Amino acid sequence: MATAKGMRMDVIRAAATRLWVAVVMLAALVPPPSPAMAQPVEAKPPASITVVIDDNYPPYIFRTADGSLHGLLKDLWDLWGAKTGIKVELQAMDWARAQALMAAGKADVIDTLFETPARLQVYDFSKAYATIDVPIYFHSTISGISDADTLRGFTVGVKDGDACIDWLESRQVTSLRRYPSYESMVDAAGRHELRVFCLDQPPADYLLYKKGIDAQFRHTAPLYSGQFHWAVHKGKPDLYRRIEAGFALISPSEREAITTRWLGSPLAGPDSRYVRLITLGLQAAAGGAVVLAIWTWLLRRQVGSRTRQVVAALDALKSSEQHYRELVGLTPVGVFETDPDGRHVFVNDRWSRITGLSAEAALGLAWTDCVDAEDRGRVTAEWQAVKAERGLFQSEFRFPRPDGGTSWVLGQARAKRDVTGQVIGHIGTITDISAAKAAEAALSASEARFRTIFDAISDAIFIHDLTSGAILAVNQRMLEMYGYDTAAQVQALRVGQLSEGTAPYDDDAARQWIVRAASGETQLFEWRARKRDGSLFWVEVNMRSARISGVDRLLVVVRDVSERKEAERILTERTEALERSNADLEQFAYVASHDLREPLRMVSSYMALLERRYGDKLDKDGHDFIAFAKEGAVRMDRLVQDLLEFSRVGRINDPPTAVALDVLTANVLRVLRPVIAEAGARVNIPTSLPVVVCCGNEVFLLFQNLISNAIKFRSPERAAKITVTAERDGDAWRFTVADNGIGIEPDYYDRIFKIFHRLHTREQYDGTGIGLSICKKIVERHGGRIWVESTPGQGTRFHFTLGDMDAL
Numbered sequence: 041m042a043t044a045k046g047m048r049m050d051v052i053r054a055a056a057t058r059l060w061v062a063v064v065m066l067a068a069l070v071p072p073p074s075p076a077m078a079q080p081v082e083a084k085p086p087a088s089i090t091v092v093i094d095d096n097y098p099p100y101i102f103r104t105a106d107g108s109l110h111g112l113l114k115d116l117w118d119l120w121g122a123k124t125g126i127k128v129e130l131q132a133m134d135w136a137r138a139q140a141l142m143a144a145g146k147a148d149v150i151d152t153l154f155e156t157p158a159r160l161q162v163y164d165f166s167k168a169y170a171t172i173d174v175p176i177y178f179h180s181t182i183s184g185i186s187d188a189d190t191l192r193g194f195t196v197g198v199k200d201g202d203a204c205i206d207w208l209e210s211r212q213v214t215s216l217r218r219y220p221s222y223e224s225m226v227d228a229a230g231r232h233e234l235r236v237f238c239l240d241q242p243p244a245d246y247l248l249y250k251k252g253i254d255a256q257f258r259h260t261a262p263l264y265s266g267q268f269h270w271a272v273h274k275g276k277p278d279l280y281r282r283i284e285a286g287f288a289l290i291s292p293s294e295r296e297a298i299t300t301r302w303l304g305s306p307l308a309g310p311d312s313r314y315v316r317l318i319t320l321g322l323q324a325a326a327g328g329a330v331v332l333a334i335w336t337w338l339l340r341r342q343v344g345s346r347t348r349q350v351v352a353a354l355d356a357l358k359s360s361e362q363h364y365r366e367l368v369g370l371t372p373v374g375v376f377e378t379d380p381d382g383r384h385v386f387v388n389d390r391w392s393r394i395t396g397l398s399a400e401a402a403l404g405l406a407w408t409d410c411v412d413a414e415d416r417g418r419v420t421a422e423w424q425a426v427k428a429e430r431g432l433f434q435s436e437f438r439f440p441r442p443d444g445g446t447s448w449v450l451g452q453a454r455a456k457r458d459v460t461g462q463v464i465g466h467i468g469t470i471t472d473i474s475a476a477k478a479a480e481a482a483l484s485a486s487e488a489r490f491r492t493i494f495d496a497i498s499d500a501i502f503i504h505d506l507t508s509g510a511i512l513a514v515n516q517r518m519l520e521m522y523g524y525d526t527a528a529q530v531q532a533l534r535v536g537q538l539s540e541g542t543a544p545y546d547d548d549a550a551r552q553w554i555v556r557a558a559s560g561e562t563q564l565f566e567w568r569a570r571k572r573d574g575s576l577f578w579v580e581v582n583m584r585s586a587r588i589s590g591v592d593r594l595l596v597v598v599r600d601v602s603e604r605k606e607a608e609r610i611l612t613e614r615t616e617a618l619e620r621s622n623a624d625l626e627q628f629a630y631v632a633s634h635d636l637r638e639p640l641r642m643v644s645s646y647m648a649l650l651e652r653r654y655g656d657k658l659d660k661d662g663h664d665f666i667a668f669a670k671e672g673a674v675r676m677d678r679l680v681q682d683l684l685e686f687s688r689v690g691r692i693n694d695p696p697t698a699v700a701l702d703v704l705t706a707n708v709l710r711v712l713r714p715v716i717a718e719a720g721a722r723v724n725i726p727t728s729l730p731v732v733v734c735c736g737n738e739v740f741l742l743f744q745n746l747i748s749n750a751i752k753f754r755s756p757e758r759a760a761k762i763t764v765t766a767e768r769d770g771d772a773w774r775f776t777v778a779d780n781g782i783g784i785e786p787d788y789y790d791r792i793f794k795i796f797h798r799l800h801t802r803e804q805y806d807g808t809g810i811g812l813s814i815c816k817k818i819v820e821r822h823g824g825r826i827w828v829e830s831t832p833g834q835g836t837r838f839h840f841t842l843g844d845m846d847a848l
Contacts, residue, residue, distance in 0.1 A: 095132030197237030
C-alpha cells in the first residue's frame, strides 16, 4: 500500500507541474501581435473553416461515452469562433484519417500536430502551445527497457500516423503494431494483448488511470519531447493571419478559465499535503505492522509462486504474440484490418505485394476505395449486405496496381466485435487469384475458339455418352444437314430416329457400332440417315472414343456422301455397260480374227497353185502380181494373229500364280534364239530376277515383245545389246528393258502404245503396230504402268512395274 500511495503522490506532483507548464504554454498559443499580424486582413472572411484534429487526446480533445467531443481544444476553438464570427467545423477523428483529409485539401487547419522536417515542407506551423513528453510504456513485469536500443525484439504499439513511428523506425525499431487511436491501444494493453507501447504522456496518464491499469505499467524517461501546433497549407498567408488574429482576441482570463477547467488549479501546498499523506500512511503502517508481518510470512510463498506463474504466462503471451505476428507476416494471403468504417488500420506485406500499395499509402483509406472502379459498386453493395446480415463477406474483385497492372483477388472479411457485440473493426484476407483468372480467361477463349471451329467444320459432329449412347452435343453443321433448329431438339432423340429405321440401319445396329467404338476401335462405315422431314440420305460415319473435358465420350463425325453415292451408282452402271460392250467387242474381235484367217489361207493357197500351174505362161508382171498378192495375204494373216493375241489378253483362263521371272525370261530367250542369232544381238538378263504373282503367259508375251522390238529396231552401226534389270519400287518391282538401238523421239512416247500406230514404213521395219499395245494392256491388267525413255540415235529404255507376291 505504501508503494501504491507513493506512486499516487508522483502522479499528483506531475499533474501539478504539468498544470503550470500548460498554463504557460497555452499563453504562447497567441503571441503578442506582430506587425504582420497587425495588418488588416483584406480578404473577405469565410463563413466557416474546417479544423481536423485527433479525437482521442485527453484532456486536450476526446469523446465521451455518447460520442460527443470535449476537451481544452474544443472549448478554445468554440471561443475562437465566437470571437471571430466564423463558424468552426471541428472534425475530430482517427489521427491518420485527419492527416489524410488535410493532405487531400479537405480541411483548412490541422491541430495537435508535431513539427517534423517532412511536415515543414507542406505546412506553415503556429508557435508551439504545448510541450508533450513521449516515453515508452511497458508492463511492470518487464524490465530492462530504457531507450530505443532496448526495444529491439519487442513488438511496440503505436498510433497510426503518430510522429513516434518515424522516430522509432529511424532507430531501426520496425516491429510495430498500429492502432487507430490512443484509447484502442490502451484497451489492447488492458486486455493483455499489448505489453509495450509508445504514447504521449498526457493522454497516457489519463487513459491508463481511466481504465484502472495505471499501476500495471511503468514508463521510461521521455524518448523525445514534441510540441503541439496548429498549421495550414503553405501558400495561404491570409488564412494563417486570420487564425492568429482570432486567437489574439481571446483574453488571458478566458484562456486561464479554459485551462483550469480541463487541467485543474495548481496545488497551493503540495508539501503539507504530502506530509499529511505520509503521516496517515505511517499511522496505517504502524496500525497494521503486526498484521502485515503475519501476512507477509503466510503469503510470501503464495505470492512468489503466483508471481512466477504470472511472469511465465506473460512470457508465453509475448512469445505467442510474436509467433502470430510472424505468421501473419509470412502467410501467403494478404491480411488487413479496418476500423468500424472500413478504413485500413493494418495491412501485412503480402497485401501490399498483391495490391501494389504500400502500408503507408493504404492506412486510413477505405478498403473499398482501393477496389477497381468497375467492381467497386458491386463489391460495396455485397459488403453492405453482409454487414447487415452479420455474415462472412466473400467476393472476387480486382485491384488496380500503381504500375498499371491488375490483381484479381478473392476477398474475405468478418466483423470484429467487443464483449457487448458492438463492431469495433473488421479483419479480412485477400488471396491472389490472378493466375487462376488468367487461366480461366484462356480457357474461355479456348472454348470460344473450339466452338467456332466446332460449328465451322463442314462435317456434322455428334458427341455421345459412351455408356447410354445419348446425344450430348452437336455442331451447327449437323443441324443444317439434318434440318433441325436447335441442339436441344436433337438431344431429345435416339440415334435410331436419325436413321432409316430398318435393318441394317436401325437403333440396334447403331448400338452395335457404338459398343465396338467404345472398346477403343475406330469404326468407319456408311449409313442411311433420316432428316427431320423424313427424307433419307447417305452418310459416311467415323466413330471413335475420345476424352473430352476429362470424361470419356463417343465422338462421331458424319459426312454427307449422297453425291458420291449417286456418282458411284452412275459409274457402276456405266462400268457394267462398258464391260458388256468390251466383252462383245472382244468376242467380235476373236471371232472376226478367227474367221478372217480362213479366206486368207485360201487366197495364199490358190496363189501358190496358180503360180505352179501357170507360172511358165506368166510374164514378169504376172509373177510380180502373184508375189504382191501372197505378201498381202501373209501380212494380213500376221495382223489377224496379232489382233487375236490382243483380244486374248485377259480372256484366257490364266489365274495369277507365283512366277519365277528368271525361269520365265530364260524360256523367252529360247524362243527368240533364232532371231537373236540372226541379228548378232547380245541379251543380258540377271539370274536373280524376283518371284512375282502374275499371269505367266501374259508376262511371257510382255518380255517377248519388248526384247524382239529391241532386236528389230537395232542400229545398223553397232551390234545390238539388250539388258534386262529389276529393282524395288516401293511395294512393287520395276523392270527395265534397255537397248542401244535407233531410239525414239520424245514426241512419240505416248503414240507408240496406241494400237496400229507405227513410226516407220513397212519397207524400213516390218510389223503391225500392235505389239506395244499388247504390252501396255498386260501391264495395266497387273496393276502397273509402262513408260519409255529414249535418246534418239543412242537407245531406248522401256520401264514397267509389277507387284510382288506379298503386295498381291
